[in-house]
Amino acid sequence: MTELTYEQPLNEKTRSYLRLEYLADQLEFNFENDHQHACFFPLFSLWELCERCDYRNDVIKEFDRQLCLLNKWRDLPDSDKPQIQQLVDKINLHRCQLIKSPRLGQALKNDRFLSAIRQRFSMPGASCSFDLPQLHFWLAKPWSERQHNYQVWCEHFRPLLEAVKLILELCRNTAQFQTQIAPSGFYQGESNQALALVRVRLEECNGCYPTVSGNRNRFAIHFVTFEHHKHTDQAIKFELAACR
Incomplete structure (x- = not known):
């Protein structure tokens, strides 16, 4: 029995982080498999997003x-101080790495190969060998060499992507899944605290998917x-986690 998890951001910041996490997963998938020129789509998407927005700050x-x-939780009498300190150290480590990192994507602009093919990738069907002979040449190289090139290019974004994954991990850990029933396929929830993310876990055999709206x-x-x-x-049984 297959369970699917759907996530809906409730603010623009979380929406951006989920997009970055998705692209990070695509990059990691391409590290292990030879997908020819398809590997450039997540790389160029990430590059463009980082040029548009100041994600680092x-x-x-x-x-x-x-x-x-x-730090406020650590001062509470019943707090798990060792665990809190472990999280503080982890955040400080990623924060320091992000501050020390150069401007995201800046180094890739000096790569003539990437700059040349990036302009063409936004055009449908423009990655043919007669349009991009340099790409055709690169794809003929051994996978091990191309894999190394790809890892070097993606490394420029690693401090940001690892930091974003940590933020989303902290967000998801603020709520546990709880079983709920949606009478007539509708459920409404509210919270006194500001929510950032709604997570819905649903069995595929229900034959439906959730659409989430809110603030x-x-x-x-x-x-x-x-x-x-x-x-x-129909009444739908599902699991819900409303994360802050």
């Missing part, structure tokens, strides 16, 4: 916020049948 600010919270204090879940693309009128 946003992540550093988020780390500062987390450190402030952890930091309330959210609504509609379950939609895959076959008919309509809201189901």
